[in-house]
Amino acid sequence: MRKEIAMSAAEHKQTLEVVEICAGAGGQSFGLHRAGFTHRLAIELDVHAAHTLEQNLRRLLKEDGTEAPEDLVRVGDVADPDVWDPDAFEKGEIALLAGGVPCPPFSIAGKQLGSSDERDLFAWAIELCGRMRPKALLLENVRGLSANRFSGYRQAVLDKLHDFGYIAFWKLLNASDFGVPQLRPRFVLVALQPEYAKYFRWPEGRPGDAPTVGEILDDLMRENGWSDEEVDAxxxxxxxxxxxxxxxxxxxxxxxxxxxxxxxxxxxxGVDAMGVANHAPRPDFTPTKGAPGPKLTTKMVARLQGWHGEFADWDFLGLKTSVYRQIGNAFPPPVAKALGEAIRDALLQKGEPIALVETSSTIHDPVYRLLRQQSRPLTAEQIITKLARTGVFMDQPEVERRLNHLSHDFDLQKTERKSGDLAYSLGQFKAFVGQDDHQRHDLFTQYRTKIS
Structure with missing residues (x-):
């Protein structure tokens, strides 16, 4: 198995090079490597995750008989021109631009600040795609990005990719459908140049096939002497x-x-989630008062994140808390491999081409699209009337809700009419796309030590 995987990577290394941004400790990297991609460069902010990534990537490339670039992994803010220069790559030179840009701007567990969050790099990654012009783009993020709150943001992304000449696809994938024993939905964007897009098909998972927590951790719970009877229970x-x-x-x-x-x-x-253990339970293990059972070790957490089977061979560097963060923030390798294989096959133009729906007609937010197309401000009533003519029916509360969402990510300009009604027009996208004067620079510097 290992030999076949290595041959696949070596076979495609000349045409399937990948540049990975916000690479973390290598969950996506490992999956893409197994799918046949060879890393040309990876960039990661966290120094511990970067060290983990570099050590493992160099080992994989060596096993493949591939000479690793001297500058394989760079550490620092991916949007800092002092860290790397995207324009050093010729347009179209790279097969795939991939990344797991920060999730907090879109997470329902956070404030969902979107473009106002200094960690937001999604729109910047789209601009990066326009600069580098890879054959394909892969970006993954949390399910929150698929919510109505970000419909305008998604529409702006699709419109920009269309301007760059890409066909884009969005889909919510569940990690458990790909053998990962975890409820981990991820919202994935794949964009390809038209000659490859017609060969792209989303990977098909197998719902219900993922092992349970007990099944996948059985042997690890036994490795330090906890009794068979207790482990079985x-x-x-x-x-x-x-x-x-x-x-x-x-x-x-x-x-x-x-x-x-x-x-x-x-x-x-039966898991104590109040921390992470240093080792598996010993023979005399009894849960602390009020705890439902043992804590997990980082090795166990890694397995639940997909580092098992063909992905078991990955060494994490750093202290326990750092290692846990590296694992917990990662993209599960089996899901990355499945996506990588689907993109690989499209780039190699395998299978029968499929008819493509023109993505510029895909409307995530009709209010955004209408305002973007208008040269004059519109009141909520005018928005309702114009949308109805296109077959989209909204009441005033829904229009006002969408306007409120848009105001978070765009300069929504308001003009008061003589009647007292407010008329709206859509200004600039607030997201960071590389502007020298964007607030992101000051905020990022201010919170640099707390960004992960």
Missing amino acids: WVAKANKIAPTIVGGSKKHGGADLGPTRAKKAWAEL
């Missing part, structure tokens, strides 16, 4: 997939397995 209780594992952040202290709702779900599985 624990495995029987841990009979579901895990809730979403969160890496936490430097803003919120050490490692634990998530917010209150997640801790309750862990407790039902």
Whole structure:
């Protein structure tokens, strides 16, 4: 198996090079490598995650007989021109631009600040795609990005990709459909140049096939002497997939397995989610008072995140809390591999081409699209009337709700009419796309030590 995978990567290395931004500790990297992509460069902000990534990537390339670039992994803010120069690559030179740009701007567990969050790099990554012109783009983020709150943001992304000449696809994928024993929905954007887009098909998962927490961790719970009887009882209780594992952040202290709702779900599985253990339970293990069972080790968390089977061979560097964050913030390698294989096959133009729907006609936010096309401000009543003519029917509360959402990510300009009604026009996208004077620079510098 290992030999076949290595041959696949070596076979395609000349045409399937990848540049990965916000690479983390390598969950996406590992999956893409297994799918046949070879890293030309990876950029990561966190120094510990970057060291983990570099050590493992260099080992994989060596196993493939591929000479790793001297500057394989760079550490720092991916949007800082002193860290790397995207324009050093010729347009179209790279097969795939990939990344897991920061999730907090869109997470329902956060404030959903979107473009106002200094960590937001999604729109910047789209501009980067326009600069580098890779054959394909892969970006993944949390489910929150698929919500109505960000419909205008998504529309702006699709419109920009269309301007750059790409066909774009959005889809919500569940990690558990790809053998990962965890409830981890991810909202994925794939964009390809037209000659490749017609060969792209989303990977097909297998719902219900993921092992339970007990099944996947059975051997690890036994490795330090916990009795067979106790482990068997624990495995029987841990009979579901895990809730979403969160890496936490430097803003919120050490490692634990998530917010209150997640801790309750862990407790039902017999897991103490109040921290991470240094080792598996010993023979004399008894839960601390009030705890539902043992804590997990980072090795166990990694397995729940998809580092098992063909992905088991990955060494994490750093202390426990750092390692936990690296694992918890990662994209599960099996999901990345499935996406990588689908993109690889499209780039190699495998299979029968399919008819494409013109993506510029895909409307995520009709209010955004209408205002973007108008040369004069419109009142809410005028917006309702014009949308109805196109077959889109909204009442005033819905229009006002969408206008409020748009105001967070765009300069929504208001003009008062003589009647007292407000008329709206859509100004600039507030998102950071590389502007020298954007507020992101000051905010990023201010919170640099707490950004993870």
